[in-house]
Amino acid sequence: MNYSGWGKLHSSILSRYQSINVIIVIYFEKIMIPSEIQQAMYGFMSSHVLFVGDELGIFDLLAQDNWYTSEEIAKNTGVQAFSLERLLLASVAIGIVKKQIDKYQVSEHIKPFLAKTSPNYCGGAFTHFREISTQSFRFLKNAVQENQPQWKQFFGQEENYSPFTDLYKDPEVVDNFLSSMWGLGYLAAQELVKKYSFNKHSCLVDVGGGSGSFAIAALEQCLTLHAIVFDLPSVQSYLEQKRSQHQLDKRLNFVAGDFFKDDLPIGDLYVLGYILSDWSQQDGTNLLNKIYDSLPNGGTIMILEKLFDEDKNGPIETAMMNLAMLLETRGQHYSGSEYISWLQKIGFCNCQVIRSSGEKHLVVGVKP
Template sequence: MGSPEDEAYRLLQEYSNGFMVSQVLFAACELGVFDLLAEAPGPLGSAAVAARLGISCRGTEQLLDACVALRLLRVQVRTGEAVYANTELASAYLARASPTCQQHMLLYMARTTYLCWAHLAEAVRDGENQYLKAFGVSSKELFTAVYRSEAERLQFMRALGDVWSVEGRSVLAAFDLSPFPLVCDLGGCSGALAKECASLYTGCHVTVFDIPDVVQAAKRHFSFPEDGRISFSEGDFFQDPLPEADLYLLARVLHDWTDEKCSRLLARVHRACRTGGGVLVIESLLDADERGPLTTRLYSLNMLVQTEGRERTPAQYRALLGPAGFRDVQCRRTGGTYDAVLARK
């Protein structure tokens, strides 16, 4: 025990260095490394990368080699010079030209989530999110401040679009939603999931319901099919009348809130829902013992440091949906990060 060859010691090193791995990924995205290599006609040397990005040669070489070690980049030696290119992972998920690029979400994590996580111990000690310590303002004040900035608002909206570009189709296909011709995506943000829904179920109409600033930003900055099957409605889903629908989507919504607020929202959804309709909850589901999967367990800690909510088990979602009036609650694992829970009225 305790020797460099010990598996437990290697695991400890892997965990303790995890934040360095994240920062390599975040920095390479922010500096434009993956975009530059995606656009280049062939592999580039570190000096060429540094010159084109306007950054230091010393730092560039070290960052590129770290990306190689992480299998984000590949390297070849040509006439004595190391030249770099994107791996398939980087081409699919880190270059902006890719339809499944995750850069907006990664940069949101780097600029907001990462700073909150620096105060995880305080979050555990206090049981509260850490916006005050991370940014010097309360979570409510920060929310208002972020939404006064078009750039910050758009970053988060595009980040959610990144998620649904990869995960959207699998969660919407977990159940056959074709019996629900009128769909309302509550807190639907940029409309990215609505577009996936309209593409997958061609007979449906989807209304995206969100606060006025978000709806107006979506209309200004995001494109939508011209067939009229996606529309927008403005309001606060805790206070304002909800659009009538056969099916309500709650995607990455309930995990933000306490059980009491979730119950209140689900009761409002049940009242607005047409008879025979339902609600599709899209969240990352915890196992029954609440100790895994690891990603979902970490996401639940993220809810602690950033919101007042948490990730939940299927049984915990059933316990929220039943008292709200919903029946026939079914949970489906998708094999991805996000799962689906369908309940009927």
Template sequence: MENQDNQPSPASIMQIGSGFWASKLLLAAVKFQLFTKLAEKQSMSAQQIKTMLNLKCNDIHLFDFLDALTGFGFLNRKGILESAVYSNSVNADAFLVIDKPAYIGGMLDMLNNRLYQFWGNLEEGLLTGLPQNEIKAGDDNLFDELYKSPERLLEFINAMGSIQIGNFNAFAQQFDFSKYKTLTDVGGCGAALSATVAKHQPHMKCTSFDLPVVEPIAKEKIAKTLFSDRVTTASGDFFADPFPKADIVVMGNILHDWDEPKKLALLQKAYDALPDGGAFVAIENVIDDDRSKNVFGMMMSLNMLIETGTGFDYTFSSFNKWTKSVGFKSTSIVPLTGPASAAIAYK
């Protein structure tokens, strides 16, 4: 990479090469629940934070930790070193405080607890084409393995809900629901999409469809909303069982888990569950057709290598090809938040 004077510079190379330092800084702060505890107190000194978090490091490293978080925009600071007082930035207060509606810490927890270590084996994944996670040593399906542990299952469901909540809100407000009455969210996890659509579209009835082990968690989360009269659950295996019929079928971060034949099988099942004029929606990090802008989408696709071995993210042109091959008449795409979009196919 070159700077504006067209002279070579190592700055961007080192920024990316040491990127895991910045990542771990944020992930550690989330694990400590620093932002949540700061929100409760409004502001705290470094020593108060050190005592609260039970940190044993030297004071200079404490200042390094807090001031680096400040430099990245996660904290605000008045004063310096021993006189400094820290508080949450606007973004940290909105997205990193537990129980705030836009909290995304669930995904950050999973990044820290699972994916951080597995991405250390990216080279092996590229060399072998094999998963590098909990199923590395065996033949189990990733989701079967994750769902064996209630703690990991809940962490996964919380992660999927938190990474997509902004996209779900955008979809629920930007998509034209006026011609539709029912929605099925296939692989709905904790029913976050269904509850979000019900919130913004009072005429819609939504069903969150996932494996039987997920259903009790989804029901518990639905019960905490104001929309339990219009959000229900259904359980089954989305490869083995038909999808609950609806005017709209949605998959959020589902298609990218699988290879192309399984993607096509899921698209066919979605087509079969829809009436004429119905819509299928994939909410994912759809890669731009030039494969030059949505770098996050390409990294998410590599994450599918780490997680499943054969799953991958895709471009809108690939989505067009697949949906038309199973019978959908037309497609469109709606940008959501950040690198995510809603790829839509109409029957």
């Protein structure tokens, strides 16, 4: 074959190869996994990056104003620099950490939520997700097939078991749980209490108030208000610690009791924060009736919960926690109108929804 013939053949082969290559690229573009599926596939990994980075103090260090190399971070946190680099790169990829050449820092808008000395620190909420939810979701298939909590699978307990029974027995577990509740609750409570006038009330009773996040936020908002946190005895030491930190010893009291079995403390405003979503509708109805009977005429109930949108298409936080309730409790989440309907059946009137900019909202009702 002469050179001109070879040149023509080479051009023909190259042309065909390029055409095939274009077809291959187009083909793979068409079958690329959608971002929604990718996010769901890798979401559990991102969660553990967040939890571990917080637990090891890495994000707390990076939430300061300095930039650090991986070697400096490793030295400060007692981890191995080589493996730390992988965790940091993952943190950058999901947007928690930013990188400049070989140094790292937590992204500016995230700093207040990961610095452990910040009043907006939310890491206390990670404990429950890390220790309980990541375990329970392994049994999601069982829960969907059986329509039952999976206590036996991850607690080794039978059907009539309540996870709160063991939770409140161990002081360390109680403190971790209450820290989680504080992390989830205080920031949202600070916003919500600004949207309601407490001046007409004299005593707020936070039923199952746990860490006291809502009661404390309300007391800080209204200086004439007094409050009682009503919960099991093992909550008292944590609540008293928070009370002292916020200099509310004279206006915040603790009363020990079981809200299903014992009489409620007297007040003109009762709060249920993340309570109704933990229990069955029948248990919730019993508790609402009990509060209704305890309130004076004109008294108010507040339900503090995540809410579904009215079409139940979201938000994602509520939808995911609704699944968690299936696995971990006998409760579920509702829309605002469903809560209002529930309150009206009990006898409450003038019901309304007060929304925050976040995921926790208020449903308010008045006893006529």
